[in-house]
Amino acid sequence: MQEMGGTEGPAVELSGREKAYLYVRDQVLTSPAATGSFLNEQELATRVGVSRTPVREALLMLQAEGLVEMVPKRGAHVPAMSGRQIAELMELRGVLERHAASRALEEGRVPLEVMRSALAEQEAFATDPSAEAARAFIDWDGRFHQFLIDAAGSELLSRTYSGLRARQLRVGLTALFSAPDRQHRVCAEHQAIIDALEAGDESLVHEKINTHLEVTLQILLRA
Known part of the structure; x- marks a missing residue:
């Protein structure tokens, strides 16, 4: 995935998972208002223009980075930073x-x-x-x-x-x-x-x- 900074190569078509990952990471999780909220997978899928599957995959990636917590039957929770x-x-x-x-x-x-x-x-x-x-x-x-x-x-x-x-x-x-x-x-x-x-x-x-x-x-x- 293309990051801010560093050497940029030719434009590469992003997968649905990558689009969802970058959108949630750079647009949703950067807002202080997101702290403490639960993210709606369907709403995110609609915003990004992909199905729910790549959104779920993106959220699992963000969970591995400690940016969200996956709560059973509730979805992705955005924890406050201590x-x-x-x-x-x-x-x-x-x-x-x-x-x-x-x-x-x-x-x-x-x-x-x-x-x-x-x-x-x-x-x-x-x-x-x-x-x-x-x-x-x-x-x-x-x-x-x-x-x-x-x-x-x-x-x-x-x-x-x-x-x-x-x-x-x-x-x-x-x-x-x-x-x-x-x-x-x-x-x-x-x-x-x-x-x-x-x-x-x-x-x-x-x-x-x-x-x-x-x-x-x-x-x-x-x-």
Whole structure:
């Protein structure tokens, strides 16, 4: 299945299971409102344009990833993320992003241009209070960080990070609605990361990444 980030090959026709998987992972499970709900297989099948069988297969794949729980006679349940799971997510992100930054600096391929472009897109949505703008803001947030990850030049690293997408979008949206003016603060934190990368200061880059993730973590733990 094609993931966000990494090297993209020729367009490939997706199977019904893959279409259902990507739709549920990237559209349904990223919403904070999905937490605690049960997913209706028939409704999902109608939305995706497939039968219920590939939807069930997709839900089983998502269960294996810990994104849903299959409850007998009830269907697929979307569990809330615990404080421990959120902390582990931020810790893993930190490990991957610091490593990618070090590799990018070492090999002279820091993606400053595309990271600046992603930040500019975020800033365009920062003052819009709508739910649609918040979703777009967080989507560009994911791209900002994925560009840095991809600069490490490791397909496995890019795929691993991309696999965190659903969780990151969900917690990102939660954080936006849990702290005043979080959008502008995120943009400032992203600018600090860009500035450190441009300066070529590895320790400072790590510090700015750590600060960004720690601020988000504390907001989520208070939410």
